[in-house]
Amino acid sequence: MTAGIDSSFSARAAIRTENVCRHYVMGESLIRAVDGISLSITSGEFVALLGTSGSGKSSLLNLIAGLDRPTSGTVVVEGKNLAELSREDLARHRLHTVGMVFQSFNLIPSMTVIENVELPLRFAEVDRSQRAALARQALDRVGLGKRLDHRPSELSGGEQQRTALARALINRPKLLLADEPTGNLDSRTGTEIMNLIREFNESLGMTVVMVTHERALAGQYAERLIFLADGKLVDDQPNTAAVAVPSQGGRA
């Protein structure tokens, strides 16, 4: 079960949901943010979750990330049923199994670039002496070798998202969950970020789940498009267009 990442033919499900629901009570009304979604995402896949705002795509991503718990149904990520995990174990899941990037970057403003990237290592109780080197390595990977001692407010949007990507990579997770990663970026910077995400998917074998409302962006990078509306899965199709992109290599 554990060695399957580099095998492109592994049919192992990295993520599997069964009739998962997430309902909120808001005032008097019940909001069905996620309403009975069943899907399976294979290890190493690059999947886009598409839909209009309020379609439940971010809520589904939060369930996979272990930031939220389903009202009913199951979410199994890397062989673990998240609904059964304790709060502590769920935190460990977020720390080691999942890396997240957000539309608004979500860097801690009082910390420098390198401190932001190091932060998950502190929670993972990695030795001080190793942290700086690991953080530098991750930052090199996202092409941010300089300005490490600047605060996020002193960086451009692209640089901030690179920092967030480096932070998502630092604990070497198997999953990269991206919630509108280019939403706050101009198109050129957005492309740079998307290329980085694709590179992680290919060279590191990370499973990528990206939430976006941009059909074109999803079509350009993802190999599978899942459409949601009103908390329900409405379409799930392989994206042949993405395969045609030369950098996608020999992926089936």
Added chain:
Amino acid sequence: MKAYDLAELAVRNLRESVLRNSLTTVGISVGVASLVAMLSLGIGLQQLATRRLVRSGLFDTVVVTSRRDLRNFNRGDDAGGLDPAHSPVLDEPSRQKIEQLPNVMEAYPDLRFITSFTYDEKPRLTMAAGVPFSYKTNDAFEGMQGSFFSSDMAPEVILQKSFAAELLGKTPKPGTEEAPVAELAKPLVGKEMTMRYAEKVDSATPATETNESTSNESTESAATTYSIQSHELKLRIVGVTDLDPDSMRGPVRARVLLPLKLLESLHVMQPTTMRDTTQATSKTPTYSTVSVRVKNPGKIQLVEDAIKKMGFNTFSILDATRSVRRFFTVLDLFLGIFGSLALAVASIGIVNTLVMAILERRREIGIMKAIGASDYDVKKLFFAEAGVMGLLGGALGVALGWTIGRVINLGTNVYLRSQDLAPEQIWFVPWWLVGSAIAFAIIVSLLSGLYPAARAARLDPVQALRYE
């Protein structure tokens, strides 16, 4: 998270809103300062009240007297127990019996008498007393100039400073400052002085010397017959002490102090000898007072009770200070409560600051949770912030309290001086107070951090990260 990382993050977070956190920390320090100032004054006053008693080195001493002693008829608190007329005589066998009691280190007779000392060819009458050699190691002679007796039988003498001043003709006029002990000791230590004394000779053999000799022809017993012979003894002055003979009990309550064993060997006629002549039925020496030193001051009550059971009267410093100590315990308690009130107010400040910090740092907490921080990590972080504020506030508060105490002390002394009174140390900060005040501040801060930390830990990351 590791402790060091936690502390670092906590300090960093506190620096982020430095004004608010500084004000909270100042709040804590004012609380701690009031606590420290109150308690240090309480402790200082207590020390002022008991300093002399402590200095006497008698906290471990029980003074034993016979119930037959006429003086005791006047003491109401000794009512009860054996009828004085039938109570035992405080003689040598009794002394030995007392010395055998558990927890007793030694029991020695109180030898004191008025006699003549000649220095610089001028004789002077004064009270002399024997001091047991064991006093060498207790702190009764703290502040003495010169040295203690070289041995238990050495013909040496320690002078009380007023007598030393008298010998040098430097007796201060009323209202003027006394000369310092060191100044008095310099010309005297090493000099010789002659003591004239009356030796009591039990006259089993008739006295051959007729000089001042008296024969007591008792019809009852030959044992009560004695004669008195006058002697002179050269003594070397080895030390001058600043003990105040009027405020002390026990062997140091005299102006000239000699080694006890030396005095015993001289058989000096005691003021009680005459009286004992009419009472004593044995040949062994009887004593007006026996001082009992206890191995451990905590056992003093046990020893007192045991001696009382033997039929003697006892007195210890413990009796004299019991009510004083009770008063100060109550005083300290009240001062501590008032001091703690300020700290309680400060703890509300901590709760407020941390709850505000949660509101302000909602998003940050959400981010930390999203990237893998557990509830426990977040809780620890807020706890650490409260703890750091407590530590800083505690340390600052001790410094502040120390300063306040000093200022009050200074002000009091200015007043005392204006009233022509000697300055006193009414304020004292012991190390345990420093340590426990800081520890108390940290504990109060941590308790105040309980609710905010739990609240921060429970924060839902999805809510916290929702775009505003």
